[in-house]
Amino acid sequence: MHPGLARIRRDLRTACGDAGVPAGDRARLVLAATVLAEPAVEAGQEILVETTTAERRLAVTLRLAAPVGQARRNSLPLLPDAGDDATLTWHLATGPAPHPAPADDDAATREEMLALIARADALTQEQRELKHELAETNSGVLAMYVELEERDEQLRRAHAIIFRELEDALRPPPPAVPGLELAVQYSPTDPDSPTGGDLYDWFVLPDGHLHVTLVDAVGHGVTSTRHALTVTHAIRTLALEGHPFADLVARAADTLAAIEPGLMATVLLARIDPVTGNMALANGSHPPPMLVTTTGDTRLLHSPVIGRGVGFPDPGTPLLVHHTLGPGDTVVLYTDGLVESRRDLDEGQARLLAHAAAHARHPIAALPAELVTRMHDVVLHADDTVVLALRRASAKTDGTDPS
Template identity: 70%
Template sequence: MRPDLARIRRRLRTACAEAGVPADDRGRLVLAVTLLAEPALTAGETVDVATAASEPRLAVTVRLDHAVAQGSRDALPLLPERGDGPTLTWHLTGGRPAAPADLGPDLGPDLDDDRATREEMLALVARVDSLAHEQRDLKHELAETNSGVLAMYVELEQRDEQLRRAHAAIFRELEDALRPRPPVVPGLELAVHYSPTDQDSPTGGDLYDWFVLPGGQVHVTLVDAVGHGVTSTRHALTVTHAIRTLALEGHPFRDLIAHASHTLATIEPDLMATVLLARLDPATGRTRFANGGHPEPVLVTAAEPARLLPAPVPGRGVGFPDPGSRGLAEVVLAAGDTVLLYTDGLVESRKDIDEGQARLLALADADRRRPVAGLPRELVTRMHDVVLHADDTVVLALRRTFAR
């Protein structure tokens, strides 16, 4: 080893020992300066080294005859201050200074350098072992943390599923409260099926109401409120209650939709809904329909193909301009005849209401002998085999069983 390089290394080690710099940091400093100084000295350049101790830090400055770029500085085992000039400076943290006896005897440049190098190598190996041990501990802690996080995630998923089930149960209870059971009427069979757009959502704007009037006639109201969510549910419920009140007060059947619209205009100015009303006399089978912008009901008889029952003049729903039914559709149901009332979600699942109504008539023909109790659900299932447009759907079935 060149004598001048040995003196530089000796000077660095002495300064580090006097400042209490750990052997591993000292070894990285000595190696970094060696990597800079050795080629410079070989090339005949001057290498100046200066040290300045100020507890608890040691500053080491090396000045070369050429500039050292930042990329070369970053490749050194101990990083100096940033820069690209010929001067490099390190700041090391010291500790307890070594006693003079700890520095060891001067055995000559080469033997002393070898001893110090071995000491520094052992310190660096010990530091690597310590870092490896810390890394293993960190991995173990991380694994335990991940295990805990995973357990917490599973628990949260379980709680979320419990909440979803609880919400679904609440929504079903809400539907039961909003959707009355069919009245028991001798000579009639009635059934209903409701299919929501989202199984986990509360009921939407498709609602119905049916009840028996004091004279024995069965009144049915089917409403499809514009919009979605709780607001549309409230609007639909408001319409069904208004029509029930007006019907029980004895207002003419033909005027119920228009009267309800005018009554609610100041109470719910934003409310808009299509409405279909049916009034059926179980004794005679006479059935009338008032339609305010709603899809036409379907009549299924034993002798003729299923057909739509359009109003003589199209009407408009509640909240629309010029609301009400212009004329009534009327039929007389014989024993075994069935009437289907539905919202547009049944026939618009493929985005074509004409195609949907054609399929509905075909299915109604094929299922004319199916028991009423399962007919609405079966129709919804088969009509929704392809769903390009999802919407709430209600289907009501009314069948006259015998003439009284």
């Protein structure tokens, strides 16, 4: 062995022995230093070894003449903790008493090899015991490794079922309303999660009119879902109690102010008489609905006075929008995720009008999904999206005499 390499190994062993470093840790350090120093020593390059002990830690620094690449550093039996490319530092825990190594290099090497073998045997035994404990805890643990992919698929299917059930609970199917055709499409930001702040509610009032509530709660995740549910339930309760349609948003906001002070949500309400087609809209900070006639004419049903949603300053709908749907006419209610996928609201609404005109005679059941597909051809801003389509049945559909 080269005298310089023997000196480095001796210095390291002496420092480890004085600090009480266990033989196994010393062995890994000496082997790592040998791997790094041997080529440099053979090339006649100077190598410095520095050791310091503080706070029950031994710091060993090896200064080489040439940098050590990351791949070579990663292959060492004891990884350095810090240092630049040519300076490597290890920190080892010290023991309660000195643990000197044999003075003879061969004897010290044998001791270190035995320590490494004992360490490997101990790890092997611990692994056996761990496997035995796992086998006792779960007799199918070995089979689980073989069937992992199948179990993952089963888990994905189970999650999908749970999500569908949760989605069905959160988003009611269209009610049966003679004279009206209804359809809905919900597209979440995350396909694996049914939760979000875009919710809707629709039901038939005692007088036969259809009531529709569309809510977009500010925020994300379960909290926004809870807020949206709170708003839809409050409005349903107020509507069934007979409060005036024009007052529902303001009353819901007043009711919820003390219960959910941090809640903010845009709200769009629709009330339709299926016999006459008369429709009233109450908009609280929500994107305006879209009218699609049988001839393909489209327009947004803006309110002359902008209302404010729940949690906004001065909530309420001071002025309603009234329109009478003709046979075959469709009104589309949607959340902003439909028209803001390209981060431009005006551009999105213009595209929506164009797509709706081209699909004016599309079957109502497929219309919401078709609009979402067309509008989300480019998505720069992903957001939950709800699209509700309500069409007054034509004379041919509802069974009346067209003459």
